[in-house]
Amino acid sequence: MAENIGDLIAQLSVEDDDQRDAAIDALVALGEAALDDLLLTVSEQDGLACAGAIDALGRIGDRRAVGTLIIALQETDHNIILAAMTALRRIGDPLAVPSLINFLSEDDLYLHFYATHTLSQINHPDTIEALLREIEREDVNVRHGCVVALGRLGTARAIPPLLELMNDDDERLRYSIAYALGDLAQDGDPSTIAALQQLAADNDENVRSAAAVSLQKIG
Numbered sequence: 521m522a523e524n525i526g527d528l529i530a531q532l533s534v535e536d537d538d539q540r541d542a543a544i545d546a547l548v549a550l551g552e553a554a555l556d557d558l559l560l561t562v563s564e565q566d567g568l569a570c571a572g573a574i575d576a577l578g579r580i581g582d583r584r585a586v587g588t589l590i591i592a593l594q595e596t597d598h599n600i601i602l603a604a605m606t607a608l609r610r611i612g613d614p615l616a617v618p619s620l621i622n623f624l625s626e627d628d629l630y631l632h633f634y635a636t637h638t639l640s641q642i643n644h645p646d647t648i649e650a651l652l653r654e655i656e657r658e659d660v661n662v663r664h665g666c667v668v669a670l671g672r673l674g675t676a677r678a679i680p681p682l683l684e685l686m687n688d689d690d691e692r693l694r695y696s697i698a699y700a701l702g703d704l705a706q707d708g709d710p711s712t713i714a715a716l717q718q719l720a721a722d723n724d725e726n727v728r729s730a731a732a733v734s735l736q737k738i739g
Contacts, residue, residue, distance in 0.1 A: 532572035578607025624665035640672035671700025702734025
């Protein structure tokens, strides 16, 4: 393996997975010394080289990469978008939250899932505030993603807005709320127990099942 950063960057474009992975590992080991070259690669190249550079930046974890990674979210190549989401999740900077929330309206299940997962890993007050605002959007996909992310973040502040949504017409949203309440509620919380008991009598089997699981969690 060549130690020159330029040589390592060039190897990000090779088809051989093992060789490319070894180059990424070497660039990650170089850390800050490779940062500028990696940022330039993301900005100027596409395909394997761009995705590999994004992977390395996420593993290095330097917040100076966040702006470039946010821009990478605008690419049309799904592999690059997903790599950027993974990198942003690893870095955990809330600056990325507004751009990630935009993906919650996606009909593409992979993009929606990855955006939700990424948001649920950026445990910061700004993330929670943004999700609490966006949970009021008309787009049910956005609300669903916010509910899932808030449940995983474990903030009890999300309970009141979730209770307000529990009668929504969309069964997928009610299902997610039922699970989230089980993750958020403190043992024996009467308002949450009452809400889950109502959801346990829902006309949708999946909602009833999720509510039953959550009731067992909180006792």
